[in-house]
Amino acid sequence: MGCESFRIVIISLILLGLYPDSPATGERMKPMRFGNFAKPFLIALSAIPVFAVAALAGVPKPWQTGLQPSATPVMTDITAFHDLLLVIITTIVIFVTCLLLYIMWRFSASRNPQPSRNTHNSLLEVLWTVIPVVILVTIAVPSFKLLYKQDTIPKADMTIKAIGHQWYWSYEYPDNGKFTFDAQMVPDDEIKKGQHRLLETDNAIVLPVNTTIRVIVTADSVIHAWAVPAFGTKIDAVPGRLNETWIKVERKGTFYGQCSELCGVNHAFMPIKVRVVSKSAFRSWAARAKKKFAAIESPDAEQPASVLAQAPAQTQ
C-alpha cells in the first residue's frame, strides 16, 4: 500500500503541473498559490484508503499505476525488486537531469568565451566506471535470486495442468480426482453486475490456500501464455512441450489473468479465473467437480487393449 500511495501522490503532483485551474475557459494560467497546490494533494490523500481496500482484489483497477497486490511469495519478491528498481532509476534520472541543467548553465558559451581544454580526469573516470558497476551488481544479486526462486519448484503438494486452446483454457487435476474441464470466457451480454468484463470464465480454477502447487502448462495448437499478475506467474504454453512453474497462494480470494502470448484472433478473449479457497472447501469442491466434469482420458483408454496388443513391438 505504501508504494501505491507514493505513486498516487507523485501522479497528483504531476497532474498539478499540467493542468491550470480553469483549462476550459482559456484563462491565462495564474501563478501557483498554496491553495492550488494543496487541493489535488488532499484529494489524492483521501483516495488512499479507497485504493488500499480495492487493491486487495486480484484484478486490475481503473487508473491503476502499480502492480497488483501480491498473493504469492514470488510476487512479493517481484514487487520488492520492482520497487528497488524504481528507486534506482528515479535517482539516476534526477541526478542526470540536474547534472545536464548545471552543465548547460555553468559551461554555456556566454559564461565560457574561452572553453576549457581538459580531456582527462582520472578520479572522474574511475568514478563513472565503478559507480555503474556497483549499481549493476546491486540489481543483479536480487535479480538472480528471484530467477532461481521462480525456476526451482519446491516439493509440491498438488499439481494442476493448464492447456491452451484456440481460444480458451482447459485444466486437469491429475491428483485430485483426475477430472478435466474447459474455462470459456463469459461473453459481454451475459456478464452480471459485479463481474469483470473480459476476465470472467464459466468455470474457474479452484485452488487451496497456502498449498504449494505445481502448474504444468502446455498448448494444443499455437503458443499461448498462462499469466496471473497477482501470482507473479507468466509462462509460455507451447504445443508438444510441458513447461512448469509453481504457486503458493497465501490468501483466499478470486484472481484473474489472461493469455499473454499473441496467439490469434481471439487472444484477448481467453481469460484465467482462479478462486482460492480453504483446504476443506477445496476438498469438497474437488469431490463435486469429479462428478460434474469429465475424467481425464488416459492414453490407453483411447485405444482398445486389443489394438495395443497387435501393434508391432518397437525395435531400435
Ligand SMILES: [Cu+2]
Ligand atoms: Cu492464447
